Amino acid sequence: MIVSWVGNDAHRGGKDAEFLTEKPVARGRLFILRMLTLFAAFIMASASLLAQTDGTLSSPIIPGDHPDPSIIRVGKTYWTTSTAGNWAPEFSLYRSEDLLHWVSAGAIFQHTPEWADRDFWAPELVSDGGRVLVYYVGRKRGGGLCVAVATASTPDGHYEDHGPIMCQEDGSIDPAFARDESGKPFLIWKEDGNSQGKLTPIFAQPLAEDLIHVAGEKTQLIVNEPESWEGGVVEAPYIMRHGGKFYMFYAGNACCGTGCKYAEGVARADHLLGPWEKDPANPIIRPNGAWKCPGHGTAVHTSQGKDVFLYHAYPTSGFAFLGRESVIDSIEWDAQGWPVVNQGRGPGTLRAGVKLAVGMSDSFPGTKLDGEWKWPIGHEPDVQVASGALTLTLPEGASQSFVARTLLSPTYKATVEIPAEGGVGLIGGAENDVTLSRHDGKLELWSVERGQRRSLWTMDAPAGALWVSVASMTPGEAGFSYKIASGAWIHAGETVNLKGLLPWDSGMRIGLVVDGKAGDQASFRQFLVTDQAAK
Structure with missing residues (x-):
């Protein structure tokens, strides 16, 4: 199903983040003037809760958890994908004609590539030579992080996976593609040294003409400077050309979670293999009142002849x-x-007049599950969609099974009708969730943390059709409730603290859950999520 992201206004706001500053390299009066100009722009952005865009763009482009985005333009159509993490189907695709209105367009992989079992990160879309490639990261079964590649004839076509092409002992991540000054193709990537307490070099290595095999020797382009704003990491390279020079956008410092310190820098060179000079004004994208920890992006040249940069950031709300x-x-x-990105003001926000859908609904029409529903890799659910209902059957060897969707706003209420058994939950991953479900004549609120289940509240379940809900007005807390027919909502247990369920690298999801023993079924009708702050 194609879903258009147009709807109610999103709500943003919050407190500024702090940053280390890089030691400046003297460049005379022009350098000092530029630093003062950028500093003034940063202060102006920090003073405003909502940093403005240039008036033609709007952020976020799609609500919800879509980190490490990549973007290409093929003809007049833009395509974007982002990190899947440990959720399948991997690498959701979206398309747009104007960079403002986006519709879902399936996923790059309908089935998890056999060579890897988790950590599907940083897909980089490339349009080159009349075909589309995606360089991406996965964790090799029984091994480490590798860069792999898949190809298709069109962005939404069938992707043929060619498997890993770069696997270093410390891990290889964040791939990109570039051609040097003579047109020779190169793979660009980061060696994941920080995972082993080492420096994190970014390398370039020639690609064969088929673009799916490496050739020659690797060359180090840049490496992190631990005493600077970069801290222990430089990563997420993207290289473009402008004015006869190569420009490498890259991210630095801690990417994820409540302790993140991410920001975006840039370096330039006359030749792809260097030497590279880092911008003394780095980081060129910093946090502001609306967004935290910005970085990891891709540039695209628009059909209007402008350059724009797509990247990720945490909303402060x-x-x-x-x-x-x-x-x-x-x-x-x-x-x-x-x-200079967004005039040095940090990430922009919603363009005036643009409305963003922060609610969702699914009445389960037809016979196919909507593509926005995901599941943990290695835990594919037994799904049937028919007659306006979704039915989940619990597989052998599992104590629970679910499908889940990303949150679209920080405040929300999700409701679903349960004709017989089943539940609604907030999902952190395959072994971390909290759920209110009806099963075997009981209505129970229970949590699973690191695979260990714990009952939080229980009662005899009402007979007949039941509606269950989960709602949050405060990030990190949620309350569950239930009702029958046209009755009032009744609280189920106490407010739940979600901090122990939060993944280090992704947001929470709303899930529909079946639990019990193998073969048990749960059916769901009329799934609805509303933004509570919009009321």
């Missing part, structure tokens, strides 16, 4: 529980030839 949203801003070029 909802923060880690909502996840990292995809934001977009304009790139301009200053007198010294350095890029």
